[in-house]
Amino acid sequence: MTKADLKREITTYAAPRGRFQLVVVAPARYLALDGRGDPNSAPAYRDALATLYPVAxxxxxxSKTVLDRDYGVMPLEALWWADDLDTFTSARDKSRWHWRLLNLVPAWLTAVHVAAAQDVVARTGHAPAxxxxxxxxxxxxxxxxxxxVGPYDEEGPVLAAMHEHVTAEGYALTGRHHEVYLSDPRRTAPARLRTILRQPVTRG
Structure with missing residues (x-):
C-alpha cells in the first residue's frame, strides 16, 4: 500500500522564508474546533487539541483499513482573529484572540467517515470537545x-511586515490570519519551529 504524503502533494504546504509569496490555495475541508483565549493557558484550547488529534x-x-488508502496525518493549522489587529502585530494580547483549530481531511474521506470517527472517539470518554x-x-x-522560523512570540514583526507588503503591492487584507504548524512544539526547540504564516488577500 502506498502512503500518500499530502504535505508534499499540496504545494501550498511549502512557503519561502524571508519573502512573501502570492499563491492560490485550493478549497479543502477540515476538522474544526473554535475557541477564544490565550492558547498557552485557555482550557478550551487544550480540550480542542485533545479532541482534534484522536479524531484525525x-x-x-x-482510510487505511477500510478504503486501503494510507496517508500521513496533516499538520495542525489555525485561523486567528481579534477585534483589534494590533493584538497580533504589536500588543500580542493573546487573551483577546479568537481561534479555529483545523486539520485537513483528505478529499476521498466523506462526512460519513468523519461522523464514524467522531463516534468511536466519543466512546473513549477522552475527547472533551x-x-x-x-x-x-x-x-x-x-x-x-x-x-x-522561530518562536511563535516572534511572529509579530513578520505579520506587520506582511501587512505592509500587501498594501504596498495593491492588495487588501481579507479573511482571517492562518497559520500552519509544520513543527511539533513538543519535540522542536522554539528557535527551530517552522510555521507558515498566511493571509488571504484581494486586489485593492
Whole structure:
C-alpha cells in the first residue's frame, strides 16, 4: 500500500522564508474546533487539541483499513482573529484572540467517515470537545504567505511586515490570519519551529 504524503502533494504546504509569496490555495475541508483565549493557558484550547488529534488519527486508520488508502496525518493549522489587529502585530494580547483549530481531511474521506470517527472517539470518554467538532469547508483563494522560523512570540514583526507588503503591492487584507504548524512544539526547540504564516488577500 502506498502512503500518500499530502504535505508534499499540496504545494501550498511549502512557503519561502524571508519573502512573501502570492499563491492560490485550493478549497479543502477540515476538522474544526473554535475557541477564544490565550492558547498557552485557555482550557478550551487544550480540550480542542485533545479532541482534534484522536479524531484525525481515527480517520487515518479508517482510510487505511477500510478504503486501503494510507496517508500521513496533516499538520495542525489555525485561523486567528481579534477585534483589534494590533493584538497580533504589536500588543500580542493573546487573551483577546479568537481561534479555529483545523486539520485537513483528505478529499476521498466523506462526512460519513468523519461522523464514524467522531463516534468511536466519543466512546473513549477522552475527547472533551467532541460534541463541538465539525467538518468545515474553507476556500481561501488568493493568499500571501511566508515561512517563519522561530518562536511563535516572534511572529509579530513578520505579520506587520506582511501587512505592509500587501498594501504596498495593491492588495487588501481579507479573511482571517492562518497559520500552519509544520513543527511539533513538543519535540522542536522554539528557535527551530517552522510555521507558515498566511493571509488571504484581494486586489485593492
Amino acid at each position: 488519527y481515527r480517520l487515518k486508520l479508517a 467532541i460534541a463541538d467538532l465539525r467538518l468545515e469547508p474553507l476556500d481561501e483563494g488568493l493568499v500571501v504567505q511566508t515561512l517563519h
